[in-house]
Amino acid sequence: MKETKSVKLNAHQHQQHENGHFSPFKFAKLLDPEASWDKDQLGDVLHWIRQVVALLCGLLWGAIPVVGGIWIFIFLAISTGIVYGYYAMILKIDEEEFGGHAALLQEGLFASITLFLLAWILVYSLAHF
Numbered sequence: 001m002k003e004t005k006s007v008k009l010n011a012h013q014h015q016q017h018e019n020g021h022f023s024p025f026k027f028a029k030l031l032d033p034e035a036s037w038d039k040d041q042l043g044d045v046l047h048w049i050r051q052v053v054a055l056l057c058g059l060l061w062g063a064i065p066v067v068g069g070i071w072i073f074i075f076l077a078i079s080t081g082i083v084y085g086y087y088a089m090i091l092k093i094d095e096e097e098f099g100g101h102a103a104l105l106q107e108g109l110f111a112s113i114t115l116f117l118l119a120w121i122l123v124y125s126l127a128h129f
Contacts, residue, residue: 025041030045031090032091033090033091033092035091037091037093037098039099042087042091042093042098042104043098043107043108046083046086046087046104046107046108047107047108048108049082049083049086049108050079050082050083050107050108050109050111050112051108051111051112051115053078053079053082053112054075054079054112054113054115054116054119055115055116055119057075057078057079057116057119057120058075058115058116058117058118058119058120058123059119059120059123061075061116061120061123061124062119062121062122062123062124062125062127063123063127065124065127065128067124071120072113072116072117075113075116076113079109079112079116080105083104083105083107084101084104084105087104
């Protein structure tokens with residue numbers, strides 16, 4: 001039995017070497033509502049979606065230049081709306097299987113706030129002072 005697993009693993013690794021990359025994750029899965037997700041995979045995807053949104057909003061807010069605390073709340077609304085729309089409308093998953101709305105909406109939230117503020121402050125300071 002160990003030999004069978006070893007042969008399968010070696011064949012899989014050989015195929016990855018031929019392709020030139022080591023990505024077990026398929027990007028087509030990101031938009032497939034029929035795909036099966038485990039909690040860690042979905043959490044990682046939601047986390048990185050938030051990070052991209054945070055970086056884009058931070059760069060945009062700093063370049064425009066906008067000031068004031070209301071923009072932090074606008075970022076939170078945009079980020080949360082995108083994450084909710086992704087898992088509820090695109091993936092159509094049952095959120096109770098993954099800990100409910102609160103757990104899914106909180107995934108990557110604090111790291112994205114940090115990245116958003118860092119990008120906003122850096123771009124604003126460098127471009128306008």
